[in-house]
Amino acid sequence: MPEADRLTFAKMTGDTSKEARETLLAAHPHVIALTPELLHYQLRTTWRLEGWQAFFHDLRYVLIDECHTYRGVFGANMALLLKRLKLVVDRYGGNAEALQFIFLSATCGNPTQLAQMLSGRKQRDSPKRLVWLKQSGAATAAKRLLVTQPSHHTSADVARIMLYLMQQGLRGITFCNSRHAVKSAVELVTKEANLQQRADLANRVAVFYGSLDDQRRSQIMRQLEAGEIDWIVGTEALEAGIDLPVVDCAILRGFPGSLTDFWQRVGRAGRKRQGLAIYVPVAQNLLDGYFTNRDRLFGTIESIHFNPNYPILLAKHLLCAASEGSLSLTEIQQAFGKVSLPVAKVLIERGHLHNSRKGLYSKGFPQGDINFRGGVGMGTTKLVEQATGKVLESTSDEIAYREVFPGAIYRRQDDDGQLATYRSLSLDTTQRVATLQRTAVDDLLTSAVLRLDAQCDQPLTPPKQVAVQPLTIWEIAGSLSTTQVELSTFSPESKECQWLTLELGFGSFRQVVEGYQRFMRLYQRTCLNRKCSHYRTPLPNTTTCLLCGKPTREAELLTLLDEERFPEPYVTQHHTPILTLSLSDGLIQSLQQIAGTAKAILGMQETILKDYQVLWNYPAEYIALHSLGHQIMTALPMVVRTDSHDLEFVVQPDGSGSCGLFFDTADGGNGATEAVFNHFTQLCQTAANLAHQCDCETGCPRCLIQHGCPDRNQGLLKQMGLILLEAIAPSSHSEVSPLP
Structure with a gap:
């Protein structure tokens, strides 16, 4: 396009500084890409930022990608946020009624209903306003889906599959349902690669999960695209919103809980050429075995539901809207529906909404009272290396209490791709800091005892x-x-x-971490015949079990060493x-x-x-x-x-x-x-x-x-x-x- 006519684009995240945001807005971007949370907080300060006021005045399109993720509380908060956005658009001279909402999802069981719920518009009122584009004209590569037998040794089996595919020159992503499973799979890849005398392959695997900082996550993506690494092992953080044409394969370690999430993970493979997806069910998980059936896997995708009219959620967003600009009861009813009037009147009676000549307003920062994605609202604990004072990661208090309690063994992948082992020296719940010390001991494992x-x-x-x-x-x-x-x-x-x-x-x-168990870990040959009395017993240098005659195989073996209780549990x-x-x-x-x-x-x-x-x-x-x-x-x-x-x-x-x-x-x-x-x-x-x-x-x-x-x-x-x-x-x- 001619330079004078080119579209300008601004990307903002929670890490974008105030000064950087103002610089981006000063360029009058045609498009701003941001998260719902950033918009949620930004609306509070629009009254004193001319750049945002100008942008909302001209706003015409609202594009919401991966809209299948807006279920439950997350969906309700998003629907209420869009109502507040319409109020702000009108307040600064725009036309909220003329906004065009565009919703995208590859996996949603009720797309038209979801579009209506999120946009706040009802098809029966304006039947011509809603258009569902059911078919995609984009070229898509073929995919092959393999389903294995349920595995009793899932991490080890996944590690072997990864190494085999890497040896064929393929690149991919492995999805795990927990951080622990991610780290276990990567550790076993390293051990198995060393046994196969292919340590070089283990160095081409990266760990990816939510508590990594943005810089490290961006680095991993660049390394994958540049061919510096071949495989990523991660959690649901990799599920959506990532377009990596270089990925050939996707391995699913266990069923993710819904067909929506299953097909999102499968969809990461083969974006430009034929893709391969491998589903490895966990034998101990009843859901995993159930979805080894072809008809069930290709069954109806789940519908998305949420309730934006729940009084507590509605009250929180009414206070946010009133802090973003004064409102009349008529405006509240028009924006949030008739159900909002009784809630607003209660807020007035209890002194949360205040009257002025311009209308109702609220004090303080009510946006901070909303946990936008649902779940438990908690603080963030920093994981700090004792020797350098460097912040290694930041994670929620809930995860910190389970994983970096005093005495815990914590493993992470350093920026150079090497797995490192740390021991937690202390966990300060007041300052929200866990102090970790690097250790050479890598044959220990700790597991929280919780109720x-x-x-x-x-x-x-x-x-x-x-x-x-x-x-x-x-x-x-x-x-x-x-x-x-x-x-x-x-x-x-x-x-x-x-x-x-x-x-x-x-x-x-409550989640109560009462103490922890300490295990010795060995990666040795053993009998994996569950009916044999040598099952998971160390059988070093033995290729065949002497009792049952089955071939032995390397596996992770755990031996309980001791258990310790904390004087005061972490809650x-x-x-x-x-x-x-x-x-x-x-x-x-x-x-x-x-x-x-x-x-x-x-x-x-x-x-x-x-x-x-x-x-x-x-x-x-x-x-x-x-x-x-x-x-x-x-x-x-x-x-x-x-x-x-x-x-x-x-x-x-x-x-x-x-x-x-x-x-x-x-x-x-x-x-x-x-x-x-x-x-x-x-x-x-x-x-x-x-x-x-x-x-x-x-x-x-x-x-x-x-x-x-x-x-x-x-x-x-x-x-x-x-x-x-x-x-x-x-x-x-x-x-x-x-x-x-």
Whole structure:
């Protein structure tokens, strides 16, 4: 383009200084690229920055990439931010009604609905304003997807696959679901490369995760593009928004929790030429094995849901909008809808919104009270090297408490690409600084001993009792197609009244790091036959197991050395609504009798069915409550506009039994827990219908298993949950489909 007509482009991040931003704005850029958080904070200071005022006056297009990531609280905050953006555009002479919103995503189950929710525009009001471009005209290279058998030694298998592909001259990305898995895979690549006498390959692998600074992340990208490294091992930070044509392969270590995220990761491979994606399921993860099925992998992509009208979130953004410029109640209603008026009036009554001649305004910096992407709002801990005083990384307090507690062994990749081992000397929680010392010892591993608990501190509602129908055994007995036992409806002998009590309150969910375990690590040949008594026993210099005759293989072997408890545990917590579910004594007795009867039926078989072993390992009330909680979470998006990621569920001891607790995953709440309380009976009925329609026998990710379960999906049985669901709200066995 002629120089005089060329578009000018400005990129801003949180690391862009105030002076640099002003310089960029002075050039009157046609396009500004920034994160939602930067815009969120920038709106507060627009009134005194002429450059931003001019930009918003001329603003015409709002382009939102990777819009499938805006789910749950993140999506609600984004939708509310766009409402504030419209107010600012109008305030400085622009035309918010004429703004054109452009949303992009390769993986979204409800794109038109998501566009409406984010933009705040409804298609029924202006049907011609929304256009869905369903097909892409861009040339795309073919991709091949390989799915391996579930692996019991995932990191070692992934390391070998990476080395093999690198030896073929290919370049790629390996996705892991945790920082620990990232570091484990890279360490095993190094060890395996040394065994194969190809140490040069290990030096061409880089680690990538969120706590690396922007400079290091940019350096890794440049090195990959320049051919200085061949492979990146990272977390979801690499999932979207990165276009690397040089990448041939993508390895997925484990299922990421949703098909949306799965296909985003697969999409990193083969941008310009034929790509290869390899999915390596983790054998211990039920979700991973479930999605080895072709039809499930190529099934319907999940829909995106969020609730921008939750009063707490809405109140926070109303205060932000009022700090960005005075507003009338009429303007508030026009921008945020009728639901905002009662919230605004409460803020006025409580002295958070103030009246002036120009309208309502708020004081202070309310933008700082919003954790934009949800989760737990916490500070940042710096990891400082003792010898040099250099800040190696910065990470959240929650991760710091788990990984750099005093005595912890911490591994990271230095800027030169070499893996380095550090020992944490101290963790100052007041100054938020962890002091690390470089060490030559690399055969030790530490693992935090932690527990999760929730505690309700302030009741919000009186306890509500839900009557329970007499329980029956038919849900379990009827599903045992392998048995010849016919059992009529079983009525427990207990004559105690049976009910389930719901109590909604406000409290805290805590991660408590009580101490740590120290392990010795060896990378040696061993027998990996799980049925052999030499399984994972060191067998150095042995190519064949003497007991079972299977070939031996190098693997990481861990030996527990000791365990240490801290005088004072390290605690992170967030405050949130909590819904407590407790069972009456009579109901617990009935569940115990049902479980006992089911065990008697199963015991008649020559072989106890493996999937029912949970009945022998956990109390009946624990299984029933845990299963019911997961089943309700599965049904949640089909009843209310809430994402299942907004909600968590745990089972805790409660006197002589157990109680279940739902709580929001966002600090301050997001409305999911209250939705369960308000729609409990309907959710139970929908969950029962979903479980009946699912063709699995004892529970699967479609009807029961939840990604990220704090209890690791242990103690679950579809039928025990169904017994409670049916007793609370008998299902109609009708078809259940997502909300339109």
